[in-house]
Amino acid sequence: MIYDLIIIGGGPAGITAGIYAMRQRLNALLITKNFGGQINKKAVAIGNYPGFDKISGAELIKKFKNHLKKTGIKIEKSKVNKVEKDGDVFLIFIEGGQSFKSKAVIIASGSDPRPLEVAGEKEFLGKGVSYCPLCDGPLFKNKNVAIIGSGNSAFETAIFLSNIVNKIYILECGPQVKTFIDNQEIIKKTNKAKVIVNAALKEIQGDNFVKSIIYQDKETAKEKILKVDGVFVEIGYLPATYFVKDLVDFSERDEILTDPNNSQTRTLGLFAAGDVNVGKYKQIITACAEGATAALSAFEYLKKQK
């Protein structure tokens, strides 16, 4: 059987694409290992999705998932290993070797935390170094921690941890923090966080667990040491694109290049939506919008193919 459309990913972009595809009566399949994507790691409540002035990540995912399931879309709970194109047909290979065919594909596979690539990071992963504050944060009760990065995820991590830990250092390697202003105001009120700009992390040190970090003060070029038990990595994300390397072009940040009008990649019939593409703002609502655009564009594409 050849599906009209296969959607890869179960975050906001993939789920919205699925809902739109089913409303256009497409024969669609959605492949994902888990639902929710990065919303699963949301450390604070979501307050910028219209209709919900405050909702937890888990609750919003549940609502998204229930909505998607009501459309009757077919769902395959698996991981995609490779996407190929043979003539006008896409072949999608999943874990275990099984494959599916479709006329169009939407990549909505999101992204994974970007690693620091400094000495000690791999060695102390799970021993103080964490990419999931929501999971591991409670283990750092009354301890001192560092957050690397100063974007929205970094500050949301700080807000979440401020109820748990003793002291927070937020390290930004540039001259100023990147988060929205409201997050900065909340953090200031906690009296627990110290923001250090122009700080380039050099090394994570410890014995069985993390004990300290070394960073270079870029203004003075001097190396400084901070005694911390935890290091939370929040320096952005790496788009999950390993399965589609040959069919798309990439930005310098490894995001898939798409036409903003229709989410089309360089391969006809192959679309990319959400955090995986080059779109500037990585928000739940922009991911949803791109999922809708990609599904409607795929519908147009399929109409022309007939």
Added chain:
Amino acid sequence: MKNTVKVFSSPFCVYCSVLKQFLTEHNIGFEEFDVSQDAKARDEMIEKSKQMAIPVVEINGEIIIGFDKNKIVELLGMKE
């Protein structure tokens, strides 16, 4: 033999939920410790696992870090 299964988790951790759901679906009874509230359990878990990460599962005294389905299946002698 009856298995002794302990789960160290916290309410917000997604993989903890996935793990607990897996055990429940397979009718495996387990004792749950919320390390975000229970300081004694937190210390015990860190000491035993040498990890500052959850979930951690203890099956008959053996420690498994993360949701390692294959290892859980093996230690419990489950048929999938």
